[in-house]
Amino acid sequence: MKITYLFIIFIIIAIAQIFVPIQMTMDNEDVIDSGVAYKFKTRPIDPTDPFRGKYITLRYEINHFNTSDTTYVVGEEIYVYIRNDNKGFAEVHNVSKEPLDVKEDYVKTRVTYYYKGKVSFQLPFNTFYMEETKAYDAEMAYNRANRDSLPNNIYALVYIKEDSAVLKDVYIDDVPIQEFVDTYKN
Numbered sequence: 001m002k003i004t005y006l007f008i009i010f011i012i013i014a015i016a017q018i019f020v021p022i023q024m025t026m027d028n029e030d031v032i033d034s035g036v037a038y039k040f041k042t043r044p045i046d047p048t049d050p051f052r053g054k055y056i057t058l059r060y061e062i063n064h065f066n067t068s069d070t071t072y073v074v075g076e077e078i079y080v081y082i083r084n085d086n087k088g089f090a091e092v093h094n095v096s097k098e099p100l101d102v103k104e105d106y107v108k109t110r111v112t113y114y115y116k117g118k119v120s121f122q123l124p125f126n127t128f129y130m131e132e133t134k135a136y137d138a139e140m141a142y143n144r145a146n147r148d149s150l151p152n153n154i155y156a157l158v159y160i161k162e163d164s165a166v167l168k169d170v171y172i173d174d175v176p177i178q179e180f181v182d183t184y185k186n
Helices: 002-034 132-148 177-185
Strands: 036-045 053-060 064-066 077-084 090-096 106-115 118-121 127-129 154-161 164-172
Touching: 002 154, 002 164, 036 077, 036 090, 036 164, 053 132, 053 164, 064 090, 077 118, 127 164, 132 177, 164 177
Parallel strands: none
Antiparallel strands: 036 053, 036 154, 053 127, 064 118, 077 090, 077 106, 106 118, 154 164
16 A cells, blocks of 8 residues: 555656656747747856856846836845837836836846946846857857957847746857857857
8 A cells, every 4th residue: 555655656756857847848938939039238258167067147238227216125126127129129118116017028136236226137037058069169259259340249039928038049140159159160
């Protein structure tokens, strides 16, 4: 009898271990399929983490918003409302402590700094994982692109739907960074 219960518990745990990653992947694919695409201007760097592997840490040009509200506190959760500017890049057009009753795309994040009407924050999609063999080359390609061309040619493509955001790719000169690396190496 005891073995039967253990076997049933084992089956339930095994099914959960299969279902959870599949559900997470399906949720991300739904955001990409039906969410709104935004291009965030960025400046990548290439750190290494022995536990997470090779990745690019993204630092975005939009990381603050000027407001007349003086009650923001470091660490407080905020809603950052995003829209596309006339050049097709993402811009912050509002920040709020509570969700607004509007049909606009937003991301939830936390206040990292507040001083004299300037609310600073870090966008939650700031890590782009890369194939181990291409991470160093991606850093070199980024440095070359930053040196040789316009400063606004590097951006992250992020899909936002409701309160979910998925970082799809990082682009240099409108080419995905992994393809750009292959071109740069040749």
